[in-house]
Amino acid sequence: MTNESNTNPHPAASATHDDLTAPPQQPISPRKALLGVALLLVVAVVLAAFGILSRKSADTVLAERTSKLAPPSVIAMSPTPGAPVDSFMLPGNVTAYTDSPIYARTSGYLTRWYYDIGSKVKKGALLAVIASPEVDQQLAQAEADLVTSQANANNARIQAERYTGLVKSNAVSQQDTDTFVNQAAASSAAVHSAQANVQRLRELQSFEKIYAPFDGVVTARTVDTGQLINQGAANELFHLQAIQTLRVYTNLPQIYSQNVKRGAKIDLTFAEHTGKIYQGTLVRTSDALDPVSRTLLVEIDVDNRAGELLPGSLAQVHFKTPSAGPTFLVPAAALIFRREGLRIGTVINGNVAHLVPVVIGEDDGANVQIVTGIGAGDKVIQDPPDSLIDGEKVFVEPPGKTSGAGGR
Numbered sequence: 001m002t003n004e005s006n007t008n009p010h011p012a013a014s015a016t017h018d019d020l021t022a023p024p025q026q027p028i029s030p031r032k033a034l035l036g037v038a039l040l041l042v043v044a045v046v047l048a049a050f051g052i053l054s055r056k057s058a059d060t061v062l063a064e065r066t067s068k069l070a071p072p073s074v075i076a077m078s079p080t081p082g083a084p085v086d087s088f089m090l091p092g093n094v095t096a097y098t099d100s101p102i103y104a105r106t107s108g109y110l111t112r113w114y115y116d117i118g119s120k121v122k123k124g125a126l127l128a129v130i131a132s133p134e135v136d137q138q139l140a141q142a143e144a145d146l147v148t149s150q151a152n153a154n155n156a157r158i159q160a161e162r163y164t165g166l167v168k169s170n171a172v173s174q175q176d177t178d179t180f181v182n183q184a185a186a187s188s189a190a191v192h193s194a195q196a197n198v199q200r201l202r203e204l205q206s207f208e209k210i211y212a213p214f215d216g217v218v219t220a221r222t223v224d225t226g227q228l229i230n231q232g233a234a235n236e237l238f239h240l241q242a243i244q245t246l247r248v249y250t251n252l253p254q255i256y257s258q259n260v261k262r263g264a265k266i267d268l269t270f271a272e273h274t275g276k277i278y279q280g281t282l283v284r285t286s287d288a289l290d291p292v293s294r295t296l297l298v299e300i301d302v303d304n305r306a307g308e309l310l311p312g313s314l315a316q317v318h319f320k321t322p323s324a325g326p327t328f329l330v331p332a333a334a335l336i337f338r339r340e341g342l343r344i345g346t347v348i349n350g351n352v353a354h355l356v357p358v359v360i361g362e363d364d365g366a367n368v369q370i371v372t373g374i375g376a377g378d379k380v381i382q383d384p385p386d387s388l389i390d391g392e393k394v395f396v397e398p399p400g401k402t403s404g405a406g407g408r
Contacts, residue, residue: 071395072388076347076379079328082369088361092250092268092300092315096241098214099311104229104237105207108132112225115218115238125212127238130229132208139201146194153187160184207231216242219311241311246304248280250317251295255359255371259321260285266300267318270309278302278309294341294359327361328370333383335360335368344374345381345388347396353381355390 113128115121163177220239223229229237248268252260260282268278280302289296300317302309336343336355343355358373374380379396381388388394 071351071393072385073395073397074345074347074353074381074384074388075397076381078376079330079370079374079378079380080367081376082327082329087318087320088256088369090250090252090317090319090362092248092317094309094311094313094315095247095249096216096243096311097245097247097301098216098240098242100213100240101233101236102127102210102213102238102240103233103235104130104210104231106130106132106135106204106229107231108135108208108229110223110225110227110229113221113223115221117218117221119218121212121216121218121240123212123214127210127212127218128223130208130210132205135201135205135208139198139205142194142198142201146191146198149187149191149194153184153191156180156184156187210237212240214240214242215244216240243307243309243311244303244305246302246309246311248300248302248315248317250298250300250315251290251293252285252298252319253359253361253371254289254294254296256319256321257289257296260296260298260319268300268302269316269318270313271316272313273308292339292341294357326376328374328376329367330370330374330380331382332363332366332368334380336384336388344370345384346374347379347381347394351393351396353384353388353390353392353394355388 108130111129111131115125115127121127160177160180160183163172163180166172167174167177217240218238219241220236222235223237229235262282262284264282266280266282268280269276270278280300282298283301284299286297330344334344336345338355341357342360344358346354346356348354356373356378359371361369361371363369381394
């Protein structure tokens with residue numbers, strides 16, 4: 001009984017009693033809440049300030065880097081002194097003395113051609129024949145119309161003469177006489193018109209045969225037997241060149257334009273004729289400088305009756321001239337081609353680009369001889385970017401580095 005009486009028959013009541021006897025939780029005071037909020041705000045402000053400062057530092061570094069990289073990078077070196085100019089060589093283009101494409105003046109079918117490429121022909125040689133039956137029939141009709149017009153004109157003339165004699169004796173009226181006289185004049189005009197038409201068609205018929213306009217060589221033939229030919233410049237039939245004398249054209253720099261005279265003898269050399277010198281004669285100049293290149297176009301004629309030289313080849317033209325003072329050599333890549341003329345970029349004040357006009361002499365492809373425009377103390381930009389402008393700031397790289405087109 002004792003054990004049973006000590007056993008708690010109401011466990012739930014016991015648990016409730018324990019809960020009631022546990023100490024109650026204390027509420028958070030307003031002061032602690034405010035302290036927590038303030039702490040969070042301080043942390044947020046610190047993080048925001050850190051982010052702003054970090055971004056500002058990054059912007060500063062980026063601006064400095066951009067400012068440093070903005071100027072184009074170049075390599076500037078002093079030009080190499082060259083020999084004083086007393087002679088120089090320029091490339092020349094060799095052309096035929098007379099160069100003519102041959103076209104058809106009438107339409108039809110090509111019945112035969114007589115000369116192929118490489119054939120030497122004389123002036124007036126028959127090159128080809130075109131069959132044009134329409135023109136032949138038109139000419140026959142025009143000739144018949146001319147005969148009719150001549151017969152009508154002869155009849156009108158007889159009638160006019162008869163009435164002119166009869167009107168003197170008042171056998172016919174003056175009005176009828178005037179009518180027949182006018183008819184005779186009109187018939188005579190019709191005869192002239194018919195004659196002009198016949199002559200036009202005869203000349204057109206003569207174009208059925210194509211003749212060489214000068215002595216030369218056939219360098220092209222673009223037609224064959226049976227091909228339909230249309231008149232005009234749409235289709236070239238033959239190409240004829242006169243090569244007994246050749247023209248050599250070259251562009252002379254402005255500084256030498258007063259040193260060459262018409263009639264001067266000029267030496268010419270050709271790569272395919274090693275060691276052989278041909279002599280030409282300066283026959284004419286353009287008498288005007290090209291405003292872009294500041295050069296004078298000159299023509300040199302060379303005798304080619306031996307047929308050793310070919311039109312279209314490249315000649316080396318050798319000029320002799322009084323000494324023009326010191327010259328300098330620069331890489332060909334240093335040249336800047338602008339609308340206002342040839343320029344070279346130099347560096348002044350340590351980091352400022354300056355474009356100077358120059359006159360070139362010899363050009364071997366790799367290096368160019370500068371006759372005027374630069375001095376020994378100038379710093380020449382070796383490979384300037386295309387966008388380089390006068391007065392622009394540049395970053396001068398050490399000579400051992402390679403500059404790109406405006407960037408490192």
